[in-house]
Amino acid sequence: MAKIINEAKVKMTQICRRVVHVNIRWSILEKVSIIKQFFRFIWDRIVVCSIGKPIRYRRLPCRSVSVRTSAVEAMEDGSASDEAAAAAAAADSDSDPDSVTLKISLLGDCQIGKTSFVIKYVGDEQEKKCLNMSGLNLMDKTLVVQGARISFSIWDVGGDQTSLTHVPIACKDAVAILFMFDLTSRCTLNSVIGWYSQARKWNQTAIPILIGTKFDDFAKLPPDLQWTIVTQARAYARAMNATLFFSSATHNINVNKIFKFIMAKLFNLPWTVERNLTIGEPIIDF
Numbered sequence: 001m002a003k004i005i006n007e008a009k010v011k012m013t014q015i016c017r018r019v020v021h022v023n024i025r026w027s028i029l030e031k032v033s034i035i036k037q038f039f040r041f042i043w044d045r046i047v048v049c050s051i052g053k054p055i056r057y058r059r060l061p062c063r064s065v066s067v068r069t070s071a072v073e074a075m076e077d078g079s080a081s082d083e084a085a086a087a088a089a090a091a092d093s094d095s096d097p098d099s100v101t102l103k104i105s106l107l108g109d110c111q112i113g114k115t116s117f118v119i120k121y122v123g124d125e126q127e128k129k130c131l132n133m134s135g136l137n138l139m140d141k142t143l144v145v146q147g148a149r150i151s152f153s154i155w156d157v158g159g160d161q162t163s164l165t166h167v168p169i170a171c172k173d174a175v176a177i178l179f180m181f182d183l184t185s186r187c188t189l190n191s192v193i194g195w196y197s198q199a200r201k202w203n204q205t206a207i208p209i210l211i212g213t214k215f216d217d218f219a220k221l222p223p224d225l226q227w228t229i230v231t232q233a234r235a236y237a238r239a240m241n242a243t244l245f246f247s248s249a250t251h252n253i254n255v256n257k258i259f260k261f262i263m264a265k266l267f268n269l270p271w272t273v274e275r276n277l278t279i280g281e282p283i284i285d286f
C-alpha cells in the first residue's frame with residue numbers, strides 16, 4: 001500500500017512540474033507577444049509619420065461637392081485632423097478603373113499670380129466649381145491621356161503667415177510642388193527657399209518646379225536687371241534640384257507646358273521640353 005502511495009506521489013509531482021513548466025512557457029510567450037505588439041505599434045507609427053514614403057497613385061474619385069465642402073469646413077473650424085479632412089475630401093463610392101488623380105501643390109508669397117496661373121490652366125468653368133477657404137483654394141482639371149483619365153487636384157496655398165498651417169496637408173501625397181515667385185519682385189524669389197524648406201518637411205519625393213510668374217511685366221525690365229534675376233533664379237533651381245520655368249498667365253506662356261512636363265516626368269511619356277536660356281525670352285532651365 002505504501003509503495004502504491006509513493007508511486008502516486010511521484011506521478012503527481014511529475015504532473016505538477018509539467019503544469020508549472022507549461023505555465024512558465026505560456027507566461028513567457030505572453031510577454032513576448034506583448035513586446036512584439038509594442039514594437040509593431042511603434043513601427044507602424046514610424047511608417048505613418050514617414051515623409052519619404054513612395055507616392056501611391058489612387059483611382060480618381062467622383063468628387064462630391066457636399067463631401068469636399070464638409071471637409072473644408074472641418075479644416076476651418078479645427079473639428080477634424082488634417083488627415084481626416086484630406087480623406088473626407090477624396091472620399092466617394094464610385095471611381096473609374098482607368099483614371100487616376102494627381103495632387104499638385106502651389107506655394108509662394110501673396111500677390112504673385114498663383115491663383116491666376118491655376119485659373120488659366122483649369123479654365124473659367126472649373127474656377128466656378130473650386131472650393132476655397134481662408135488661405136487655401138482647391139481646383140480640379142481632368143483630361144484624357146492615352147486613353148486614361150487624368151485629374152489634377154490643385155492645392156493653392158495662400159502666401160501669408162496664417163497659411164503656413166495648410167502647408168502639411170497641401171504637400172502630403174503631392175506628386176509635384178510648384179514653388180512660385182513674381183519675376184518683378186526679387187523679395188518673392190528670396191522667399192522661395194523658405195517655402196521649399198517647409199514643403200520638404202512633409203514631402204521629400206514630389207517633383208520640385210520653380211516658376212517665375214508675370215513674364216509679360218518682367219520683359220519690360222532693363223536687360224541688366226533681367227540678367228540678375230535670371231541668374232539668381234537659375235542658382236535657386238539648381239540648389240532645389242528643380243526645373244525652372246518663366247510663365248505668364250495673362251498671355252498663357254508656359255502654363256500648359258508645365259503640367260505636360262509633370263505628366264511626362266511621372267509617366268515617362270515621350271515628350272521633352274526644350275531648354276531656353278535666352279535673356280528676354282521665357283526661360284526654361286533644367
